[in-house]
Amino acid sequence: MPADSYAVAITVGDTIRARRAEQQSGTQHPTIRGSLAAQGNRIDDTTLIREAQQGNRAAFEVLVRHYDQSVLRLALHLTGSETDAQDIYQEAFLKAYKNLGSFRFECSFYTWIYRIVTNLCLDHLRKRNVRKEDAPVAVDNSGEEYSLIEQFADARAGANPERDLMRRELGSKIGAALERLTPRERMVFELKHYHGLKLRTVGEMLHTTEETAKNTLFRATQKLRTALAEMR
């Protein structure tokens, strides 16, 4: 279970009301917070999946809440574009909803949903490679271009402007190095380095073996090291 998922100890039917209240207030619904603190148990994914498979949309929406933040983070980091990340998020969960009936509990729901997301991201990366946009420049929701790497740096921006500048430079180098990887290498590196997944899980998500994922990671790091060395 991903670290960012949270527990919800309410009946599935109540979740719509809870969620709407949450959206209106912009914070988590007090009922949910209260129940989290008080009971500490949660409706497990299996129950939610079975409910959702029987057409309970509220149950599916609770499931979405368990995973959507990390899905969006992955898509955002890989695409560098809020718009693209939102599109991937949307497409992935709609696809999951439509095909939930084919989920047979052979793997965890976490792996299943990530499989859908990684496939969509790979498609996106392949298309982008065809377009061959060399500069890691992306477009945000307002249509304004910004550097993907600057965004990394911004996240850690402190009071020291000199350090910020260095970070920006390093960030752009890392971005350029990552661009040299194939979509698959990029995906394996992303899932391992930035999302901390086990290579066995990465292999499962990408329909391959742990050994192949290992080799891909090895190749990716060699390429990155070479690229970074060239940029010094």
Added chain:
Amino acid sequence: MKCDWVQQNILFYVYNELEDDARYEVEQHLARCPECTNELKVTRKFHATMSQAQVAEPAPNLLAASRMRLQEALETTSQGGWWRRLIFEPATWLRQVRMSPALAAAIFVVGFGGGIGATYNYLGNRQSDNRPLVADLSPKQSPIEASAITGIRSISQDPGSNQVSIKYDTISTQEAQGSLNDQQIQQLLLFAARNNYNSGVRMDSVDLLTQQPNDTRVREALMYALQNDTNPGVRLKALDGLSGFIRQDATVRDAVLRALVSDASQGVRLQALRMVEPMKVDSNVHAVLARLAQSDQNPSIRSQAQTMLAEIPEMD
């Protein structure tokens, strides 16, 4: 050799992807090998460098907007049915078959058996194709598909019997044998009388059909031949065949009268005239005879018609 192995695995050591025993071996080696320790430092530095581009959590607004958008889309989306599941993951099927040897074996056996059956069927059909197609028609056999008959090649009757032999074409030439009363034989004869390009065959078929004019279909075929056949010999035969019905069947009488008035062959007209003679008191026949007696271009027909009319006793 040991250094090679360690240096290949140092990355996975840093990423915490080694099994416990391999991790122990790497640590043991690093403790006494400065070269590999240096490689560890380089790898850790690389790891730290890459980590500087750490992923930020998506902005709360972005997450909220994405959730809203998804929620709206879900309201108009329905879950796929069972058929969609089959399409979505055919790989799951294959995996299940692979995982169930009994099912896989059963499918194999059924497929193999089906294949053998189909092969026998095919070979059987091929053998029967090589034989001449002589259909010994028994009354049980169903009628031949009329659209399948492309032409009749020949018709012959065994002397002294009512057995008929007809060679007819479908896609390939076939032969049918059977009694004149046989449904298929009659069907072929009727077909030949109406459709055949060979006038000799039409003649034969009409000739044979005259043996059974009681059948209304036969009578219709004879009338059709009388009216439409291009060969006067065939028309004469048809006229002969119809002669027995001129009294009882008004349509036959009309057909004969039409032939009498408008047939291109004088022989056919004279024959028709002879046939209607016993019916000359019939008003239709009388009117036709009167017209012929008055204005027919053929003097022989004109005079015969006049004679016939003169012989009708006056009705006081």
